[in-house]
Amino acid sequence: MTGADDGWLNALIGLLQGAQVALLQALAALGLAGTSHGQPAWPWALKLSGENLLIDLGQARRLVGSLAVVALVVVLLLLAGVWRRARVGALVAVPLMLLAAPWPDARVVWVAATPASFHRSPTGFTVQSIAQGRTLYAQHCVGCHGADGRGQGAWADARSMSPPNLAGPLLWRRADGDLLWHVMRGMRARDGALTMPAFGERLRDDEAWALIDFMKAQAAGETLRVTGIWALPAALPDVAVRCDGQSPRRLASWRGQRVRIVAQDDAPVEPQAPLEDPRLVTVRLAPSAQAVSRDGAGCVVDASEAADAWSVFALVSGTPSPAGTTLIADRDGWLRARSQPGQAGWSDDDLLCRTDTAPRAVQTAVVADGLGALIARMDAQPVRYVKGGFVH
Ligand code: HEC
Structure with a gap:
């Protein structure tokens, strides 16, 4: 959540998200994107991130500046296309403009993506889905992640890597599709060792989405219980x-x-x-x-x-x-x-x-x-x- 003066940042992040979703839909319509878990798969290992921009306003401003320069360059090139006398000018101006653009730090703007990064949850955050997720969580996840999601499950101590706190902001920092990917495909440490087991063999897609709903509902309740506020926005469950x-x-x-x-x-x-x-x-x-x-x-x-x-x-x-x-x-x-x-x-x-x-x-x-x-x-x-x- 934010104050009204951050409206431009909100618009910028919306633009980044919308543009990437539109690109993926266009690729899918042209038959150029594969599918993954029933939805068009993001074909690249990187995506543009809005989250880092929230933390680093300076980089967000640089990105806006660069996008404005790119827009100008496009206009210039179009002009040069129709108007001969603009060509020489464009030839000189375009490289200069691109050089002078305040490009943001690539490490801030690009983050790792999974094929499911832009997947949307099909559940509608319903009471049924959350209740289904609760049952599945008790069957498959509670041993490591604990009854409250804080990662103090019975098996947690025995493992080389302790499970993260799922009752904090973690679930809100990830795209839903990335969470789905991690639950179905597991996660690995830098050395390649499996840290979080893969459940793709044991769960259907709808069950993994239900688990994500349950974990979010649980995290909302846990934060409220411990801090007295919903520090991260929780949706009203549908019923x-x-x-x-x-x-x-x-x-x-x-x-x-x-x-x-x-x-x-x-x-x-x-x-x-x-x-x-x-x-x-x-x-x-x-x-x-x-x-x-x-x-x-x-x-x-x-x-x-x-x-x-x-x-x-x-x-x-x-x-x-x-x-x-x-x-x-x-x-x-x-x-x-x-x-x-x-x-x-x-x-x-x-x-x-x-x-x-x-x-x-x-x-x-x-x-x-x-x-x-x-x-x-x-x-x-x-x-x-x-x-x-x-x-x-
Ligand atoms: C054997 C222990 C174990 C079990 C069982 C387990 N997890 Fe995990 N989980 C982990 C560990 C360890 C991590 C941290 C992995 C990492 O960051 O490399 C993790 C990470 C996660 C994350 C964070 C993903 C992210 O994007 O950072 C989610 C969500 C999650 N688990 C959900 C589940 C769900 C849902 C189940 C049950 C279907 C489950 N886990 C079962 C150990 C477990």
């Missing part, structure tokens, strides 16, 4: 929802509107707060199919997915049970705010995924419209940078 007894629709179909998930277990003791609010789509979540069917008004997570949704929302909110928790997602589908059981109302400090990461110590005075303040702050600070510099 089937039923409103006023109509046929189910996907939660993601409300993208563009703010969404509030209210988790209530089957025996609410306190009187329930009014759930209707024109500023948000409110969806209730109950722990089991039986608990859902008792009450038909408003929107509820569909009974068929209630139990999975309950445990997935527990996971992303970093609690054993989400009972009494309310989560708010923004118009772009990012989880942004949480209120905990027993909390009286909202304040804009409940925004847990935001640009200014330090919690503000003062400002605890009760605001008349806490939810309004929260929404204003959330809308003013959209999520921008996500991972591998890829912009959403």
Whole structure:
């Protein structure tokens, strides 16, 4: 995430990503790209990285300068093509311009790529996929990566290389496709020794994507539990929802509107707060199919997915049970705010995924419209940078 003054950088990274995806699609359309794990394969060992540019603004400026020079050169060459008298001038000017361009450091701009670098996850980050990933993780991965993803699994000590912390920013630094590649093909140390085993023989592609969803959901919950914020943006898991007894629709179909998930277990003791609010789509979540069917008004997570949704929302909110928790997602589908059981109302400090990461110590005075303040702050600070510099 970033402040508004970094808008140009956001645009630059978006341009880099978009241009590379477009190039790959063009190659695939011409039959010049192979396929890998069901999607067009990136044919080169390097790709342009946005992530490093976020760290090194100076290099980002140099890149913008160089791109501007390249654009000018293209214009000059086109001119020279149609207008004879420009040819001599172009012949002199083009090499000079290319020499004078503020080329960025190649090591910053180019990073290692895999054939899957630009693959997109087909799952839609659904509750089902995350729940499937959880089961697979317990079968194949927990021994090394540990129940919380921190790499303290039972086998971890016995190995020459300890597994990395998957509950930190690592998953956000990698492109999804690179994660898929590493899970399916394994990873090697410099000396060629296998560090992370390859699961390509044991897992299907959809299972590896489900594992990636689960690991991200787990990392979001773990960071929230330990640091009190979603330091890295987590998506709102998608799930089937039923409103006023109509046929189910996907939660993601409300993208563009703010969404509030209210988790209530089957025996609410306190009187329930009014759930209707024109500023948000409110969806209730109950722990089991039986608990859902008792009450038909408003929107509820569909009974068929209630139990999975309950445990997935527990996971992303970093609690054993989400009972009494309310989560708010923004118009772009990012989880942004949480209120905990027993909390009286909202304040804009409940925004847990935001640009200014330090919690503000003062400002605890009760605001008349806490939810309004929260929404204003959330809308003013959209999520921008996500991972591998890829912009959403
Ligand atoms: C035998 C121990 C072991 C098992 C089992 C294991 N891992 Fe790993 N994993 C590692 C080690 C060690 C690394 C670090 C490898 C490196 O950086 O060279 C790693 C790295 C990773 C990474 C980071 C990849 C990256 O891009 O840096 C991910 C993601 C991951 N593992 C996921 C999984 C998943 C999913 C499973 C189960 C399907 C799994 N691992 C099973 C040991 C293991």
